[in-house]
Amino acid sequence: MPTMTVPWNLAGVPWYAWSMYYGNGSVLKKGDPVLGALLPIWEQKGEVNFRWLRGGIPERQERSWGPDTVPDPTNFKLRSEAADEVLDRLLSGFAIRQSPTIEEGLLHRDVTVPTSLQLSGWPSLGVVRFTLDGSLPTGASKMYSEPISIVDNLIVSAQLFDETG
Structure with a gap:
């Protein structure tokens, strides 16, 4: 061998x-x-x-x-995206998607063009609440309802909350 x-x-x-x-x-x-x-x-x-x-x-x-x-790269991309969304939801309760896709590397995650951030969860699990200043979300934080526009520096923190907060 x-x-x-x-x-x-x-x-x-x-x-x-x-x-x-x-x-x-x-x-x-x-x-x-x-x-x-x-x-x-x-x-x-x-x-x-x-x-x-x-x-x-x-x-x-x-x-x-x-x-x-x-x-087959096209088939792989479809399977990979579907698996990532399920895995995100299993691990954190919601899936995180960017449009256009943010290039992730070992040492960076730079946003160089205006980007839309989507946080989709299963409604039966609760609601996603988020902050834009890097602080941890609480039950009083803004509830996610539409894509978040990223055009400048900010730190998005999101968390899944049940109906009791």
Whole structure:
């Protein structure tokens, strides 16, 4: 079995075309056995790591571990968006979506164009309340009812509340 090394310089290679099996010049043929995986995690707050990992792991798993896999980027995007919305709702009670999508990276989450922020939840679970100054929302905070427009610096904090607040 050949030894595979993972190249770190992936600039310009779309996820659906890149395969770790080309990392050291060896090319696996169909049916070659593959064993193992590696996932580095840097020291950060859990919520930062989690959102960052969610942004990259599904793509890597979709393609890189299956040399015989030929992914369909359009189909993957639809499945990924649906899974993210369900996961957001399971973890925090509501889904967070931006339009246009905010580029998230390991060290940044910059909004460079006017953006609309949507916080959609399941009505049966309660209501989403939010603040725009970074303070923690309370039962008296503004209730989310329409997309929040982001055109300047602000810190949105949101939380799900039941009917009792």
